Amino acid sequence: MKKQLSAAAKRKRLQHFFIHAGIILFAGACVYPLLRILTVSLRPGDKLFSTDLSLIPAGATFVSYARLLGDTMFLRWLWNSLIITLATSFIGVSLASTAAYAFSRFRFPGKKAGMILLLSSQMIPAGMLILPLFLMIMKLKLMNTYLGMIIAYSVSSLPFSIWILKGYYDTIPRSLEEAALVDGTSQVGAFWRIILPLSTPALSIAFLFNFTTAWNEYLVARVVLFSSKQYTWTLGLFELQGQYITQWGMFAAGSMLVTIPVLCVFLYSSKWLISGLTLGSVKG
Amino acid sequence: MEILKSIYEVAWFILLIAGGVAVLEGYLYSHFKFYRKPLFEVSALIVFPLLGLLALKTFGLAAPGSYSWLAVSEVLILLFFRFAVKGRHTVPFMLLAPAFVGLALLLVYPFVFEVYLSFHDLKLTTIMMWKNTGTLPFAGISQYVKVFTTSPLSEITFWALLGRTLVWTFSNVFFHVTGGFILALMLNNQIRFKGIYRTLLVIPWAMPQVVAVLAMRGEFHATNGFVNIIITKLLDTLPFLGSLGVAPVQWLSDYPLLTCTLINVWLGIPFMMVVILGGLQSISSSYYDAADIDGASYLQKLRYITLPLIRPVLMPAVTLGTVWTFNNINVIYLVTGQAGGTEQADILVSALYKAAFTYNRYSYSAAFAIVVFAMLFFFSVFYLKTFDAAKDER
Numbered sequence: 259m260k261k262q263l264s265a266a267a268k269r270k271r272l273q274h275f276f277i278h279a280g281i282i283l284f285a286g287a288c289v290y291p292l293l294r295i296l297t298v299s300l301r302p303g304d305k306l307f308s309t310d311l312s313l314i315p316a317g318a319t320f321v322s323y324a325r326l327l328g329d330t331m332f333l334r335w336l337w338n339s340l341i342i343t344l345a346t347s348f349i350g351v352s353l354a355s356t357a358a359y360a361f362s363r364f365r366f367p368g369k370k371a372g373m374i375l376l377l378s379s380q381m382i383p384a385g386m387l388i389l390p391l392f393l394m395i396m397k398l399k400l401m402n403t404y405l406g407m408i409i410a411y412s413v414s415s416l417p418f419s420i421w422i423l424k425g426y427y428d429t430i431p432r433s434l435e436e437a438a439l440v441d442g443t444s445q446v447g448a449f450w451r452i453i454l455p456l457s458t459p460a461l462s463i464a465f466l467f468n469f470t471t472a473w474n475e476y477l478v479a480r481v482v483l484f485s486s487k488q489y490t491w492t493l494g495l496f497e498l499q500g501q502y503i504t505q506w507g508m509f510a511a512g513s514m515l516v517t518i519p520v521l522c523v524f525l526y527s528s529k530w531l532i533s534g535l536t537l538g539s540v541k542g
Numbered sequence: 543m544e545i546l547k548s549i550y551e552v553a554w555f556i557l558l559i560a561g562g563v564a565v566l567e568g569y570l571y572s573h574f575k576f577y578r579k580p581l582f583e584v585s586a587l588i589v590f591p592l593l594g595l596l597a598l599k600t601f602g603l604a605a606p607g608s609y610s611w612l613a614v615s616e617v618l619i620l621l622f623f624r625f626a627v628k629g630r631h632t633v634p635f636m637l638l639a640p641a642f643v644g645l646a647l648l649l650v651y652p653f654v655f656e657v658y659l660s661f662h663d664l665k666l667t668t669i670m671m672w673k674n675t676g677t678l679p680f681a682g683i684s685q686y687v688k689v690f691t692t693s694p695l696s697e698i699t700f701w702a703l704l705g706r707t708l709v710w711t712f713s714n715v716f717f718h719v720t721g722g723f724i725l726a727l728m729l730n731n732q733i734r735f736k737g738i739y740r741t742l743l744v745i746p747w748a749m750p751q752v753v754a755v756l757a758m759r760g761e762f763h764a765t766n767g768f769v770n771i772i773i774t775k776l777l778d779t780l781p782f783l784g785s786l787g788v789a790p791v792q793w794l795s796d797y798p799l800l801t802c803t804l805i806n807v808w809l810g811i812p813f814m815m816v817v818i819l820g821g822l823q824s825i826s827s828s829y830y831d832a833a834d835i836d837g838a839s840y841l842q843k844l845r846y847i848t849l850p851l852i853r854p855v856l857m858p859a860v861t862l863g864t865v866w867t868f869n870n871i872n873v874i875y876l877v878t879g880q881a882g883g884t885e886q887a888d889i890l891v892s893a894l895y896k897a898a899f900t901y902n903r904y905s906y907s908a909a910f911a912i913v914v915f916a917m918l919f920f921f922s923v924f925y926l927k928t929f930d931a932a933k934d935e936r
Binding site (some may be wrong): 388 | 543544548549551552555556564601602614627628631633634635637638641642644645648649651653655656664673685714724725728729731733735739740741743744745746747748750751752753754756757758759760761766768770772775795808812865868869871872876877891892894897898899904907908911914915918919922
């Protein structure tokens with residue numbers, strides 16, 4: 259009996275060894291490019307193109323970071339991105355929170371059609387609406403401005419946010435509002451005083467989703483913004499990496515500075531984001 | 543100073559939007575409240591279009607005929623309230639109105655505008671005329687004919703692009719799902735460091751896509767990227783690989799589509815892994831215990847328990863993944879989009895983006911977009927039908 263057990267344990271240990279080996283291989287492939295960016299960002303200026311593969315390069319310096327912050331408009335680009343993104347997310351979440359409440363709690367003609375419209379809007383190829391939006395922004399004389407970008411971004415995540423929020427509102431028991439209604443508040447008052455405070459987690463996830471979508475956006479920014487002063491960081495990095503290959507160090511430094519906060523936020527919030535994603539799609 | 547100015551600009555804009563929302567709600571509320579009063583209809587017909595015209599004038603958007611359009615829409619709204627809504631459902635409609643108007647202005651209207659563009663002729667030579675007068679030469683279906691007869695870029699045809707898009711979509715989704723599935727199966731064991739592994743494995747998804755793609759693009763550079771450096775080092779230590787045809791290659795100029803695919807597979811596996819892992823964890827272990835008692839092999843358990851049970855999670859994820867991959871401009875544009883970039887890797891959507899913004903063929907690109915949208919639309923209707931049928935069967 260004892261011998262058999264140990265044989266099974268041995269097999270299990272061998273199996274686990276292979277699993278660990280396989281996962282480590284994959285994980286290495288996932289992490290290595292990020293580590294490479296770190297390496298390149300630390301290289302001294304004359305060794306940018308060495309074929310050295312060591313993680314911390316010989317003579318590592320922060321010179322690229324200093325040049326990035328001193329010689330380019332990187333901070334300005336970050337600021338531009340930040341202000342556009344914050345305004346977009348604020349508008350998007352406010353619109354979504356009330357609309358989702360209507361979908362969650364009321365029955366009204368056109369409800370089903372509205373839900374289908376929301377879902378099918380996700381089918382529109384993303385690249386398709388860039389052209390008309392670009393022309394509209396041109397017509398409104400908002401090219402190269404924050405407002406043009408905010409207008410172009412503000413509804414792009416709206417359908418998804420409505421889905422997430424509706425799903426969350428559905429889980430809040432109606433009896434809470436009914437009690438409030440009995441106590442004499444209006445339906446809107448119940449929404450404002452009870453549902454919204456209770457939905458803080460879902461609201462922050464929707465906000466985060468809006469935020470990351472706009473923060474990482476590139477294609478619309480490419481056509482709306484054309485002076486480097488107004489660039490978002492995505493355009494700025496593309497510029498650094500694209501035109502002048504000699505600025506690889508600065509590109510890498512900028513990438514690190516942008517990636518680390520995004521990575522932290524994503525890893526912190528991934529659980530909720532994923533449940534939102536699957537919730538929306540399973541129900542659809 | 544500049545910072546203050548930008549804050550001021552954006553704050554002003556948000557206030558403007560808040561004001562707009564308030565006006566909209568007031569407008570709707572007056573209809574809900576007074577829809578029955580006869581005098582209301584007459585005065586509404588005069589007052590609201592005038593106010594609308596005033597608003598359009600302030601923002602410099604008024605065009606000849608604006609007033610009659612506004613009056614017509616006011617009549618429609620009055621009729622709608624009189625015969626359809628009748629003062630009911632006030633709260634949900636007012637809650638929905640801002641989002642609905644936002645979507646109508648920035649999603650539905652652009653779509654309609656795209657259709658309009660596709661039947662007209664907007665290109666670099668007519669854009670000034672359109673900017674000044676707002677009118678465009680009518681082109682009938684000639685733009686649609688051009689979609690199928692001329693190249694959106696410099697030489698590749700629509701059909702070649704379509705074929706390439708299908709290959710791109712299929713191969714990407716295939717590798718995403720297989721890779722994600724294998725990783726999820728490995729992670730779904732009682733192993734140590736599971737949390738750490740999971741965190742490391744989602745990094746490609748968590749990184750900002752622009753950074754990830756641009757960095758990978760640099761790494762596929764022929765001499766400075768790590769891909770070729772690793773291949774060279776491998777050849778140094780294991781010379782026999784050279785006789786098998788392994789050699790450093792010019793990834794970006796000779797194999798751009800393969801490069802884009804490799805990058806996108808790398809980017810997309812974590813999402814599938816996470817979704818599938820979620821599905822796997824929700825399967826009760828009692829199924830496997832029962833199968834063990836029946837003496838089922840590992841592959842049998844995989845085939846008859848795991849696959850059917852993660853289907854409800856997998857199918858939506860695959861659908862989503864297919865649509866995302868089909869529409870993925872980002873990866874391809876970021877890798878090949880610079881001046882002098884190749885068009886050997888372009889798929890339908892990236893070609894339509896380049897046709898509009900690199901070649902300035904706006905109307906052509908609009909017609910192209912409508913064709914792509916129609917294909918996607920019929921695919922999804924067909925797909926949903928079969929999906930529903932499969933659901934009923936079970």
